[in-house]
Amino acid sequence: MKDTVPTITTGALPASRKLYVTGDTHDIRVPMREIVVTDEAPLTVYDSSGPYTDPAAEIDIASGLPETRGGWLQARGDVEEYEGREITDADNGFASGARLTPAFPVRRAPLRATGDRAVTQLAYARAGIVTPEMEFVAIRENEGRTEAYLRDGEAFGAELPDLVTPEFVRQEIAEGRAIIPANINHRELEPMIIGRNFKVKINANIGNSAVTSSMEEEVEKMVWAIRWGGDTVMDLSTGRNIHNIRDWIIRNSPVPIGTVPLYQALEKVNGIAEDLSWEVFRDTLIEQAEQGVDYFTIHAGVRLHMIPMTAKRVTGIVSRGGSIMAKWCLHHHRESFLYEHFDEICDICRRYDVSFSLGDGLRPGCISDANDEAQFAELHTLGELTKIAWAKDCQVMIEGPGHVPMHKIKANMEEQLKHCHEAPFYTLGPLTTDIAPGYDHITSAIGAAMIGWFGTAMLCYVTPKEHLGLPDRDDVKTGVITYKLAAHAADLAKGHPGAQRRDDALSRARFEFRWEDQFNLGLDPDTAREMHDETMPKEAHKVAHFCSMCGPKFCSMRISHDIRAAAEQREGMDAMAEKFRERGALYVPAGEEPAQ
């Protein structure tokens, strides 16, 4: 029997408290984080961390999070409970006995749309309905602002409003420019929006360990990733127990959960790609839709005729899903069942509101393969599939690369906007060089910040272990913080009307030697504090008007304060001197103006 000591990280971030902003129209409570700052108004920031950072929340992962959305769904009156698909041994990779992760204790009947209705946010938006989800994300995006803080930046055609209104959200969704991934069976969700005219978001990937993991461990991976800022989490688990683990994760997740259903389908056919079939895949989609997965990566853009285009590449096909489908296509010498049955996939997704993340199975895996024929051929197909999905009222985002040198990044965004009709772009990095294994969170943060600036709506994180091994807890945190800073740099450069508030608050703290505020306003207060304490551990140093780098004599900030005082005095003197010169000139006889 496994020890069930809870390992879930809870508690507020330093100097932070949870706020809930209520809706004007709907019964919603939108979570935000307020950072307390010395001698200034507190700073309210976006909060992806869910109830785990609310000291008032009772966390019991065996019960799951409160089903906040239950009432909203019921009120719409377009869904029905039903018995649901029977869970089979295959769903958990035939794990049994001690190796079987226990099922989530609360068994709940799944919901689906009545009839062949679309219960998607896109369908509602097109019908002119502002859902609670839409109002929720509108309030959330404004981070407590009531006006624009600054209008600056170059947005490359993105149009960020001063304040996001529920109606603006509705329009963006109706136009396909944004999605709210929100499966009707994920009632624990705190909705969030992915789109070019909103804050840039980040995704963190998690997956089960090779050794049997406890449910706590798996849930904790998600909790840890969102604590530091993960806006969505993809569960990329393979092998045993993935059904049960996914249940534990979704029931405890306030953020959208994405998956690649192909991974589980492949497990069901014992890892033989050729044995995959539409029937097995369809069964897996329904299984996961009933559990509440919010978005599916579907590699339907990998078409038979594109596969030879990858033969001359340096690194071939590097997407797992892409390579599995390519192998299937070649073996059967036909188009994939994903492509051929795409409309049926849409029919499933619209009944649960599972959003599409159309996978880039042919993304480049190295600098040399960037922006090649295969990559863009697939992108064009993803654009065609987008139209099919939209015709079925399904929400869509498009996955993008990968490995791309800086000068080829912009073309990716432009091609995507053009061929995918402004559906949100969701990229993995891109990595801007291949030569730094161990530092690929950084090689990719460069590309991520740039493509985010150009218009990518969500950035999939890369950890330091990319290409080398499985990320541990520290790697996940490093990846999340790195991507948060890249997304924020993108928001700043786009001219997001609220982004610079936090930079300015932190910089004021820095200039005024408010060390604690400087730590607390940063993305990772704990690490900042630890690093400071390594050199200047004493409490007294936290109020020191200098720091360990330069010491008091060389402290530019301290000297700047002196200068500011002196300059203000001088400004008065200069103004007087100027007046004197003006008056002097007035008394110079005509024709005798002084030389310059």
Add this chain to the structure above:
Amino acid sequence: MKDTVPTITTGALPASRKLYVTGDTHDIRVPMREIVVTDEAPLTVYDSSGPYTDPAAEIDIASGLPETRGGWLQARGDVEEYEGREITDADNGFASGARLTPAFPVRRAPLRATGDRAVTQLAYARAGIVTPEMEFVAIRENEGRTEAYLRDGEAFGAELPDLVTPEFVRQEIAEGRAIIPANINHRELEPMIIGRNFKVKINANIGNSAVTSSMEEEVEKMVWAIRWGGDTVMDLSTGRNIHNIRDWIIRNSPVPIGTVPLYQALEKVNGIAEDLSWEVFRDTLIEQAEQGVDYFTIHAGVRLHMIPMTAKRVTGIVSRGGSIMAKWCLHHHRESFLYEHFDEICDICRRYDVSFSLGDGLRPGCISDANDEAQFAELHTLGELTKIAWAKDCQVMIEGPGHVPMHKIKANMEEQLKHCHEAPFYTLGPLTTDIAPGYDHITSAIGAAMIGWFGTAMLCYVTPKEHLGLPDRDDVKTGVITYKLAAHAADLAKGHPGAQRRDDALSRARFEFRWEDQFNLGLDPDTAREMHDETMPKEAHKVAHFCSMCGPKFCSMRISHDIRAAAEQREGMDAMAEKFRERGALYVPAGEEPAQ
């Protein structure tokens, strides 16, 4: 008595050996690093690490490195030995007894130009002379290539030749577009070049510790920084022993050493900025020029009328040198002695060939202050000073920011090119957001990669401890590797004709599961190997045709190999099918072409 156990890191990097390429014209041996690769030709890469990575070199820091340049200088016949300035107690901050770092054991008479000659690389270049230094850097830049590997990228007006010739180097220096920082008293130097039409370089800062450091420790900081790729090192030491420590560093440094002479001058007046004078400063310049400092940061662009422009900034003046000079200017209410005596500073520098790094004393210290009036006013003055220095045959580069959001980075490069007449730009980052203390190597690597792409010639590194504390050994390495990858990303995007060789070699290794090659071709083989071993420690796994991330079933690269084989077969089939269709069409009766 201090224990003098040597702490200097020596030995080759993994799978690497030292090569020396000899000159065609001059008696020079240009060091390179050859990385051995399985089943491929070895890859020759740029090598900044000096004799420390040459197992054949005998390292004795009390003797210093061989004076490679001695013969070159003698052959030019334009320098003279002289007694040199007397070393005073003030030079070492009045350290004495056990607190005094011993003087470097070998006392050598300094060199200076005879008469009022300019012995600078710029003077030679203008006179049409190709010096050994110029041939050295030409060979070095080509990294063993005999032709361009690839021509790709967007260079924004930079013109990188397929191969660098000594004559090209001469022209670039003559035009002021590049510098070779090479004080005639730094005879141990392996010359390197800084310019927009060459590989992007990086600088690492080091400085003495507050506690008394041993000479070995100080030398090791430099050795460690260049081992991982530092192209130049700035010694930013303050306080006691800085003269003696600098001697130890320069005598053992194969890379150019830069300093901010103002720091030492301030020590000589007990840290009272107002007490600084031209005489103290001049004395310090000569002291350091005689020691062999290769470039001086001089904050001569901070002018009196600009100081009030910083009064409304969020973070005022953040440059140490800039704030010290601003304080001096305000106190005396006059232009700084740096500005007023700039031509005399040039007269000193030309006699030793100390290059200028014209300091950006008014660089922005936060996002809010980026690209403001003060910053650009100073930049324009730096352009004026560049012309004065050039008139005196002095080599010049220009320092740049700092903190700049992505959308304002390009303007920095454009303003610099325009107003500083294409003198090389040398920037600190820039940091693209203020909100990630603890991760500022990353916030700044984003800006550094971008501005390097746009044309910045050298990037000053930022470590994770920026704003928080003094970097330790790990931080220095992290900073150097991060900046190497940013510089390389810039080279790739500029279309450097050799840059992608390494990406491609590493990616081929990745695709072919040559794990050891993948580690060894990376910027930090040790970290890559450690990370891999954390998940898959066994030796057998290093030849595994899959890795720990996905396992064999989900290995896209493994599947890609199958696909490649199948696709090649298929291609043959397709070609035949195509032929058949063509032939078929030939036999279709006219007017009965088959439908599409």
